[in-house]
Amino acid sequence: MTHRSPIIATFSIVGSDPATGELGVAVQSKFLGVGSVVPWAKAGVGAIATQAFANPAYGPDGLKMLEEGLTVEEVFHELTTKDPQSQDRQLGIVDTNGNAESFTGNDCYEWAGGVTGKGYAAQGNILVNKETVTEMGKAFEEATGSLADRLLAGLQKAQQAGGDSRGKQSAALYVVKEKGGYGGLSDTLVDLRVDDHPDPIVELERIYQLHQLYFGETNEEDILKVEAEVMQDVTLHLYRLGYISSRNVEENELYRGLTTYLHTENFEGREQHEGWIDKKVYEYLLEHNS
Structure with a gap:
């Protein structure tokens, strides 16, 4: 057989x-x-x-x-x-x-x-x-x-x-x-x-x-400046997730918290210069805030 x-x-x-x-x-x-x-x-x-x-x-x-x-x-x-x-x-x-x-x-x-x-x-x-x-x-x-x-x-x-x-x-x-x-x-x-x-x-x-x-790579059109509404959202959600100590932190602490978040979530490839954020990372941060 x-x-x-x-x-x-x-x-x-x-x-x-x-x-x-x-x-x-x-x-x-x-x-x-x-x-x-x-x-x-x-x-x-x-x-x-x-x-x-x-x-x-x-x-x-x-x-x-x-x-x-x-x-x-x-x-x-x-x-x-x-x-x-x-x-x-x-x-x-x-x-x-x-x-x-x-x-x-x-x-x-x-x-x-x-x-x-x-x-x-x-x-x-x-x-x-x-x-x-x-x-x-x-x-x-x-x-x-x-x-x-x-x-x-x-x-x-x-x-x-x-x-x-x-x-x-x-x-x-x-x-x-x-x-x-x-x-x-x-x-x-x-x-x-x-x-x-x-x-x-x-x-x-x-x-x-x-x-x-x-x-994936960051498209140039997807690079957002961290200001106004984007700044408020990033601050709020980094605070909720424990990456910053309050919603009234200085910018240097905010960006340290953002860097820690990026590295924790394996977003190093989408990390931007201080003051800027990848749109897809921003959207992910808003959707996964707990």
Whole structure:
């Protein structure tokens, strides 16, 4: 009797943005911790999703082949023809130029299939319908914003169109870019997982927005001067939270309290010169005042 690994019934989209150099994968599944198996990506190289009766070796092996100069078509061919169980697998590949391939083995459980377009490959198995995949690709094509924004848009639309016929459990978003990570010291731009949740895509969107708040850059138009109403609000809420001793403190104590608040809440990346505050930090302070 042939042993088969647990099936990863899922839908995923791999994407590339040649203009920014971003590469990534978004995925949802009725499977615990899907982010630990399906998404693979390497900055300056490509992104890969391996699912169904997933072969995790497709990730590192495929990326190595891309890095060595093979095309996505050649990588797809090498991985599947040398794997005796390839007809049980699904695979999505994209390179830095946006070339993409999607593979669905003949023995994958229905509905199973994939589509490709400019800069993406979308695929899924044990789905409610074909539209889960086609709408995922269409949403990616029509969405604006960063690659992560577009991948999430595809995931959300896929769920709305039908999704995994077995239900929902986990989701993940993984995006890389050369020196795009924390402090420019790594290539991991976004690496978020929801391992077990009744509505994993909604939860993934929530923590992605938190990620953007903590690690996103301050736009010039979002820098506010701490004066008038802004000054009153900042003073009130820093006092309520215990960062300043009263609502009538001198400005130097106010700004010391604000600095302590920023560092306590991990907002160092949005810290401004004294007398100014990031609008998103200001809004967060108003909304989370207890």
